[in-house]
Amino acid sequence: MPLAQALPGCEDALPQTLQRLRASGVVGSPQVPGACPLIVDDEGRVYLHRDFDLERRLAQRVVRAARFDPQPLTSEVAAQLGALFKADADADAVPDWQQIATALALRQRLLVISGGPGTGKTTTVVKLLACLLAQAPQARIALAAPTGKAAARLVEAVNARATNLPAALRERLPQTASTVHRLLGVTPQGFVHHAGRPLALDVVVVDEASMLDLALATQLLEAVPAAARIVLLGDQHQLAAVESGAVFAELAVDPGLSESCRVALEAACALPAGSLRPPTPLQRGALQDSVVWFERNYRFAASSRIGRLAAQIKGGEGDAALATLQEAAQPDTADGELLWCDDADTPPAPRVRQAWLQGHGPYLQAVQQAVQQALPAGPEAAAALAHAFARFRVLCAHREGARGMAAVNAALDAHARQRLALLHAQHPSPPGSAFYVGRPVMVLKNQPLLQLFNGDIGITLPPAPGESGLVVAFAQAGGEVRRVPAQRLPEHQSAWAMTVHKAQGSEFDAVLVLLPEARSPVLTRELLYTAVTRARQRVLLAGSAAVVAAAIAAPTRRHSGLGARLREALAALVPSEP
Known part of the structure; x- marks a missing residue:
């Protein structure tokens, strides 16, 4: 501060x-x-010594990566880029920032890509990895994210977008992704990998990097070998990490290019000379030639109300956002994609409570069918239930209160126990236990010995042959499922509803965003933007106009000095001429 x-x-x-x-x-x-x-x-700015040391170490590591000798963009690289992006050519999208970002990552050792959901970050990574693997087939590549859900989603997205690649390249793409903690090898004593024992990797891609706090970002980047490529994907407009720092937002402030880099990119991407003009930076940064902003959205059409609302929230346009919500609330203009319940009741209005019951209805039906049909205990059945549960979620700004996460979870636990009473009778839990078949559970505390981490979500299932008592199945990246006895779980809670902070790194087909009944310091522009952009298809926003307007008018202000440390590190690395 x-x-x-x-x-x-x-x-x-x-x-x-x-x-x-x-x-x-x-x-x-x-x-x-x-x-x-x-x-x-x-x-x-006043720091604890530890936080200042972390900030300075991170800045030094980042600047060294950004200033690493650039690689030439040869004619072979230009040919690769032309082949990969030719099918995606769009006269309305010149220059193609996905192609430019790929070329930039081939030239530099550090690339920071900031863009909202649906702007093509994962598509770009797939094409970048294809180029790198064509040049170095034995390249050691790691995909990672701060949470298990984000890691699983990353590898799914990579596989989905790799279908058009030649089979030989597709087979060499990473088939798994890990959490950052797993990548670093977390133990009760600390991390296995660090500056003195770096990872044996050539490329590290980290998705949802805006969730990295100062300590974890420093530990990760220090564990990456000096000559390795680092690609950080995130959205600078989302919530910053819960712990200290606004690392990704500080790294992504300036997408500026040096003259030599601009000329090289124009040549490699077959662009007219002088046509490459990056967006205006938020402020001057120290990572020239290392940052790209993706601003075109491929997920939502220009007419999409979710896309429009997200852009209005991000831009601080409170009046315009309320107009979009009011339009969506009118019966004659409603389209089902965006719904608004102008509600500040305590407890929430019946319409809102009915919406969260209906939203989880298909999942409860899937649990009934799976258990009644005695589906095998293999990973396929558990993964199918995890997929069904991931389609809908209630997102709350607060943990407590009548409109908070705990109250919604309690209501849905009671509803689910009643709906699944027959299954509970067939597979009872010990007296006083909160567990029942079908209960979704979120881990709240890291447990390295069980390979469970804060934010992991599992589904409570009947025991398989050889198991005693209910188990919780956690779907892993790559299709594997980890089954853990319910009584061995670390600190946890039901996961019908979650806070918006916990929802970072996840996406759902539909979300119900439940805002508090009154203004709150927790409710910020970034929180509302993050909540709305968790949805792929539908959003129901429950909150009063006054609360929505107050949130949009309250951007988060974190007093990070990482930008200053980056400038200091750059000055120390490249002394000014006398």
Whole structure:
């Protein structure tokens, strides 16, 4: 936090205050941090020493990757790019930023791609990996994401978009993805891989990188070999990580290109000279030639109300967003894609409660059919139930309260127990247990020994032959299923509803976004944008006009100094000329 904000009204005395603090021996500076427990940087930000050290180490690693000697974009590379992107040529999308991002990743060691859902980030990664594998068939590639669900979705998306590649290339694409924790080899003592014992990899692709907090981002990038390529995919407009830092947003602020890089990209992508003009940066950054913004959405048509609402929220256009919601609420203009319930009731209005019951109805029916038909205990049945459950979710801004996650989960637990009473009688749980067949469960605490991590979601199932008591099946990336006895789970909760923070990295066919009855510090523009963009097909937004407007008018402000540390690291790496 800036010292000026911590001491409002004392701006004139700040220089003297800083001088006294630094003379105390308790507060250090970026230039002389020493062993001081607190650091105050040149812009007045106050850090714990640990956080400042993490920020500086991350900046140094990122800048070294960004400034690594660029690779030439040869005529062979240009031919590869032309072949891969020829079928996607679109006169309305010149220049093709997916092609440019691929070329940039082939030239540089670091690429940061920021774009919303449906803007083509995964498609670009598939084509990039195809180019890299054509050049180096034995390249060691890892796909990763902060959560298990995001990792599974990444590998599914990669496989789906690889169908047009030659079979020889398709077979060499990674078939699995892991969480960042699994990639680093988490143990009770820490991580197996770190700066002193780096990963044996040539390429690391991290999806949903906006979820990386300062500590995990630093540990990950320090564990990547210096010569390896790093590709970070995310959306700078989404919620930042729950823990400290706004790492991805700070890295993605400036999509600027140097003159030499621009010329090289235009030649490799067969663009007219001078035609490549990146978007205007949010502010000047230190990662020139390493950032691309994807702004064209391929998922939602221009007429899509979800796409329009998301853009209006992102842009802070409160009046326009409310007009879109009001249009969607009118019977004569409703299209089923976007619905709005102007509701601030406590508890939620009957229409809202009915919507969450109906939303999970197909999943409950699938559980009944699967268990009654005694489907095999193999991974296919469990994966099918996990897929059915993933189609709909209630997303809450708050954990507690009548419109919070806990209340919705309690209501849906009661409904599910009643709906699945016969299955519960056939496969009872111990007295007092919260478990029942069909209960969806979210893990809340890492348990490395069980290979379970915060955010993993599993489905409670009857025991298979040889198992004792109910089990929870967790679908893994690559089609595998991990079955864990219910009584061995670490801290967990029901997963019918989840907070928007926990929903990051996930997508659903439909979501019900349940806003609080009144304004809240938690309810921000980024939270509302993240909630709406979790949906692929349908959104029901339940909240009053006043609460929606307040959220859009409240952008998150994190006082990160990563941008300053990046500039310092760049200056140290490339000293200014005298």
